Amino acid sequence: xxxxxxxxxxxxxxxxxxxxxxxxxxxxxxxxxxxxxxxxxxxxxxxxxxxxxxxxxxxxxxxxxxxxxxxxxxxxxxx
Numbered sequence: 001x002x003x004x005x006x007x008x009x010x011x012x013x014x015x016x017x018x019x020x021x022x023x024x025x026x027x028x029x030x031x032x033x034x035x036x037x038x039x040x041x042x043x044x045x046x047x048x049x050x051x052x053x054x055x056x057x058x059x060x061x062x063x064x065x066x067x068x069x070x071x072x073x074x075x076x077x078x079x
Contacts, residue, residue, distance in 0.1 A: 005071050007064055014040070014072075022076045025049075027068075029061060040068065049073070 004013045010029065017024040025040045038061065039052040049069040051057045072078075 003075075005068060007067055010064070012064070012068060022072065024052075025072075027051075031058060031061070040072075047078075 002013070002015050004011050006012070013028040015026040015028075016022065017026060023042045027038045027040045029036055029038065038057055040049050041052045042048075043050050049065075049072050051062060051065055054062065
């Protein structure tokens with residue numbers, strides 16, 4: 001499943017890596033005129049999504065982690 005969310009004029013394009021359950025996504029974002037790819041995963045407790053390999057994510061992208069997680073949870077009907 002491919003979809004996108006736009007927050008503060010930044011488009012986050014998601015590609016699902018799992019067909020049965022939402023667990024892992026590739027996220028594509030334009031940063032300084034270059035497309036960058038990050039992984040967004042369900043955390044170990046299964047209650048929120050987070051960026052994998054956080055050290056590779058710019059701070060300007062990490063600040064959207066909570067909102068992106070909430071949008072994914074809403075989209076997939078997490079309670």
